[in-house]
């Protein structure tokens with residue numbers, strides 16, 4: 036008895052205010068069918084919702100039951116299936132409505148009372164069975180069985196030959212009176228999982244489904260057996276975990292609840308839009324509700340809402356969903372019971388298309404074995420143990436009664452079977468014998484199980500992904516990558532192309548930052564596009580440069596003023612003192628703008644003209660003995676005398692190398708290899724810091740090209756313990772690393788194939804791009820982050836001193852003999868005022884001279900750092916700042932400004948003096964520090 040399509044009935048119920056709640060009503064009933072709710076976006080306005088019925092807070096359980104539920108319960112006696120489910124957010128009154136209390140019983144007790152009443156007054160012999168189960172964290176548990184008897188994974192959900200859903204292994208209880216049912220039901224309710232949350236003291240943590248099956252034989256009329264079913268469902272409430280403040284366990288439950296409710300929404304949406312795929316299988320709850328949502332069951336949804344303003348948004352969402360659900364159309368039919376059910380093999384054949392030979396074999400073997408197997412699989416039980424009710428793939432919640440088939444469809448009897456389940460034909464000659472059939476059946480069963488497992492595992496994987504996303508959504512931390520993960524490759528590609536198109540347009544318009552954001556979006560969808568990644572890196576560098584330029588423009592005016600002051604004769608900066616080295620005023624530097632000076636001065640303390648540099652290289656190569664002039668220079672440094680900064684017009688004194696003679700022998704004869712040669716090789720092998728420093732130095736000495744100096748500048752700044760910490764430094768460092776990598780990549784692409792000597796140099800230098808990991812190496816070596824204070828420096832120095840001591844011991848020397856390191860250590864232990872500070876260049880130099888054996892030593896890492904620092908100090912004092920800046924890729928104007936600022940400070944003893952004196956006044960200072968440090 037099929038009916039025309041019926042829309043799901045939607046009834047709304049407002050719960051009364053609880054004692055603990057503020058009575059600020061936001062929901063009211065207008066007439067019988069309209070619900071008026073304050074608009075959450077504009078609380079001065081109301082929104083109206085239409086439902087089949089609306090009940091205010093004062094309406095009792097009996098009214099709702101009689102008006103809306105009772106007719107559905109009655110329909111069960113016509114062989115129909117009906118489903119009533121309560122939907123709403125946590126604490127809205129679902130459990131109260133469906134279950135009720137002892138004094139105010141809800142729909143379940145009332146419906147069962149009604150059914151037994153009907154049975155009493157009807158001459159037909161009704162067989163009433165109930166099952167009760169919950170879906171907790173996507174697993175089905177029998178509530179009629181003690182909780183600890185259930186396994187962790189719960190019961191499987193299956194589909195029978197007529198595509199009806201059932202829970203395999205679920206117990207069904209035959210009940211003959213309401214009292215009997217009530218006793219069982221009360222016990223079963225105790226098995227249900229509830230917990231106290233912030234929003235509900237007795238919050239249901241699972242969806243609970245009670246199924247009542249009423250079966251009877253029409254002895255008076257057709258003689259057929261009919262079966263009506265009633266599903267009464269208390270859904271767990273959706274939860275906003277920002278408000279529930281759920282802990283880990285509750286969160287896991289909540290996540291499963293929300294996810295299944297989300298799928299419910301998807302199902303409703305798909306049904307309304309006529310989608311080809313309805314995602315029933317995406318959650319156990321929707322799978323079980325399949326017949327009730329768009330199926331052949333009559334459906335009714337009770338929407339429970341909380342009355343207060345606090346739940347306004349939730350209420351609004353619930354009502355929107357309910358409105359959509361009203362559009363779902365079911366096609367209810369009466370269910371006739373067909374005595375014989377299909378075997379597992381038949382079902383497999385029917386659904387999975389197993390081969391004809393297999394089927395014949397199984398049929399030949401007779402239905403008995405198949406029947407027995409099915410019975411074991413379903414694992415049905417019965418309170419009275421009557422064999423006639425052992426198992427059946429009948430419907431949701433029915434595992435131990437005969438299966439029902441819809442009247443409108445052809446009987447679910449396999450075409451080659453008689454009604455008693457045996458084959459219509461005798462086994463044919465050549466067909467498999469029973470043993471063979473057993474074997475075939477085993478194979479088929481195994482295949483069946485394998486397929487089920489696969490589909491189960493696939494669906495679990497999807498669940499997990501959805502759960503992950505939902506978890507992030509709950510924590511308001513939407514990880515877009517997780518969402519992108521869900522897209523198909525085609526969608527990803529398409530989306531990526533869309534972003535790319537926009538990005539290119541923006542880039543052409545010069546809107547670089549927006550373009551960058553679009554490119555980055557595109558990359559998210561197509562991470563395999565290496566070219567795009569490279570383009571993004573370039574664009575980032577370009578943006579940074581632009582920013583730098585604009586920041587320069589904003590600082591320009593002030594700095595130019597400082598520079599002017601410095602230039603004035605007699606002004607504070609003009610009497611700057613220096614340790615040694617040539618004058619390096621702005622004017623002098625300008626001449627050298629394109630000069631390929633390399634970072635030699637960082638090693639040897641002084642910048643020199645190309646001629647002097649060549650001479651120095653020669654000297655280094657020939658290990659010449661120190662010339663008299665060099666010795667003289669060193670002597671002066673040893674005295675630590677501070678000299679006035681020479682005017683830019685004055686001739687700068689020749690540069691002095693610390694451990695190498697600065698000038699070639701006067702007679703021009705190649706000098707004999709001497710003891711002063713600087714080697715870093717050993718230190719380089721020891722740790723990454725030394726290795727970086729070593730490489731840098733090697734490059735600077737032998738190559739001396741601007742590109743090499745990039746490497747040095749990075750090496751020194753990122754490995755120096757005196758760098759300025761903080762985000763700005765980090766970003767600056769990152770910026771430089773990226774710029775460097777970009778330029779190195781370009782150089783590689785353009786020059787490495789060339790046979791020129793420059794390319795050969797590059798090939799040696801550009802082994803690997805510098806990565807941020809190098810910075811971690813530095814932290815590892817120094818054992819601390821950036822040293823912002825002298826204390827930090829001291830701890831760094833302590834570490835260095837300790838290392839030096841150990842090294843000295845290994846080499847059989849006294850710790851103090853290591854020059855700077857030994858002295859440093861001594862000073863630290865004496866607690867002198869300058870403890871922890873690096874030696875001045877002059878001191879270092881003097882000690883080296885005084886102790887040739889120490890100077891003969893290979894330079895240790897600590898020494899190298901100290902020399903670098905001392906050299907930087909010297910550079911600052913001698914006004915060579917601009918040159919360094921240029922090497923850093925800083926523009927000419929900017930470099931001049933920085934130079935002026937540094938000079939305004941006056942002579943410094945240690946690099947950190949800059950920091951203290953200028954007190955990080957602006958970005959300019961940070962630039963200086965990060966460059967020098």
Ligand SMILES: Nc1ncnc2c1ncn2[C@@H]1O[C@H](COP(=O)(O)OP(=O)(O)OP(=O)(O)O)[C@@H](O)[C@H]1O
Pocket residue numbers: 049050051053092123124125126127128129130131132235237238239240270271272273339
């Ligand atoms: N109509 C009503 N009359 C009186 N009290 C009610 C009514 N509806 C709900 N309550 C009370 O409100 C509280 C929350 O109700 P209930 O536990 O039924 O919410 P719920 O929607 O099932 O929540 P959850 O989804 O967390 O399980 C309970 O204390 C219940 O007694």
